[in-house]
Amino acid sequence: MSVPFLASPLLAGIPHGFFTRAGGVSRGPFESLNCSVTSGDDPVHLRENRVRVATAIGVAPARLLGLSQVHGTTCVHVEASWATGPRADAMVTRTPGLALGIITADCAPVLLADPGRGPGESIVAAVHAGWRGAVAGVLEATVERMQALGAARSSLRAVIGPCIAQASYEVGEDLRCAVLGVGIVAAEPFFAPGRRAGHHQFDLPGYCTARLHGCGVEQVEALGCDTLSDPRRFFSHRRRTLAGGGPIGHQISVIACP
Template structure:
């Protein structure tokens, strides 16, 4: 069965899936849900179907995006023929599952239980800096959500101890609170989850983080940074999903 984590801050059905419980092989083993890898498309389709069924939904309920590290948000209703180029989705339609894929970036799931509105966002540092979290909140509000009622959870992502960056990224983020000293004067450790939590809090949304490091746990998570440190090669992605 597709393995997933949950958080009490979300009352809608949801799952931060690990890489366990799928059918992919090799570097993609086993629950690779990435739509743009060179994995066997049939295996990816089965993996995504297993994830949907694990949350009690039909495979066709699961929506996906062509994620580009930006602030665009789309409303998910009927299935789309081509993947929208965006990094977040919202819906108030029961039975529609919002699915974000990540491999170190932060998956963020949102819910307003009173208005019955959900959202899901892919927040790498570029997307977070460009405002994808705030854009998701605004899109939920357009569907009737109330900012003070929305809760959000930041799922498994690369942790500060694992996320070494250079000064250009630190300068692009522009907030020294989320950086600690690195191995030398040219390197810093970035707290992506903490940065996302701060932006959500500043936007008036109650948010928490799972606190799970994707780079450190190779058994359960794919990691872009781990792949880079190993010299490259294929990369799988895990899924985070929410459904009313």
């Protein structure tokens, strides 16, 4: 069965995909392409879902790697497959055939690449950028790690995948103060008046774009897909919370080094 995913021309020539919730075998609240191994889903279904994702990207299932995501800023350099990923929120590799997978359900998945000048010269990265990680500097940490491996900031391309959109993301004054307090970019434009007094609508993909531009990444695209408002295609943590809680699946975004 073919598994649908979103891709960007900005990463042409680099195997990648922002997968939706469609095309898998999970059931109930995890229907159908849930890829989160900590979600409580049937392990048999999870294995099959991840095999389908790896096949769609064109890598061996054992080469599709993930992390124990913690909303931090740690970026790890990946050189070989592992059974259980470390506690981190970003990965970078220049090893051909390795695929880096990020799990999200409202946070921003960000895939980056320096395609290099020929075969075997690409450097790729995958980032889990929730508001905490983005504010703390996970995107900058990833760009610095890529540069340390030989990537040129002027050659980097970044694509921000499906995440919660500003119209759906009402936040309190505490989050706004935390974002504005960092001062790395002018963040005020990324807040609009909220529907309730003392609340604001936060533009997470716009903020991530600004942080990427601020550290020298000129080529940035945001796909503009809102996870909360599109239940047919995407899992959403906030949508689940607003509905009263319960189990939830997560989509995966993957980039592989050619």
